[in-house]
Amino acid sequence: DAKTTQPTSMDCAEGRAANLPCNHSTISGNEYVYWYRQIHSQGPQYIIHGLKNNETNEMASLIITEDRKSSTLILPHATLRDTAVYYCIVRVGGSYNNNDMRFGAGTRLTVKP
């Protein structure tokens, strides 16, 4: 089973920030938090990842709590094209034989005009 829990769905107004939460209370010290999104039935697309520090790239920001048990993905100015299912996963970094990558159900974000 997935190691994360996310709300089933969220709405956001176009142009506003979208804040997507994720709980990963059993995360291990060597596990990273990754976010992907899936638009329609396309293959998932990588957004961002982090270990313990907050991260920002051209797509989004990732805020990880100090105890690393939860995180928030922030899309600063959501557009209609950001409507998608967003997946939060945890994954070990480095070469381990048990390095699988499991997805949960994700959060369906709908950006409304």
Place this chain on the structure above:
Amino acid sequence: NAGVTQTPKFRILKIGQSMTLQCTQDMNHNYMYWYRQDPGMGLKLIYYSVGAGITDKGEVPNGYNVSRSTTEDFPLRLELAAPSQTSVYFCASSYPTDTEAFFGQGTRLTVV
């Protein structure tokens, strides 16, 4: 750059038939994964591989087999297809370090 390529894109199988879903990547990634996605659901891990010659079961391996004879290719074999295997199948690959995974565009399989 081709990235992760899956073939075929669509396929209809009859119950009891077998087929191989092909996945190849040109990024020299060690790790490769197979997922299935049923309508309205998230991705479920079927099998994964951390390198040539090494494979391991994921969450839903029953009814499937895999092999990894080269770094580039990770085929998924369905034996005795069943209607429950109707799904969209995604292949992914990544380096073993803390980097992103790349996904193919999927194979939509219908078993009738």
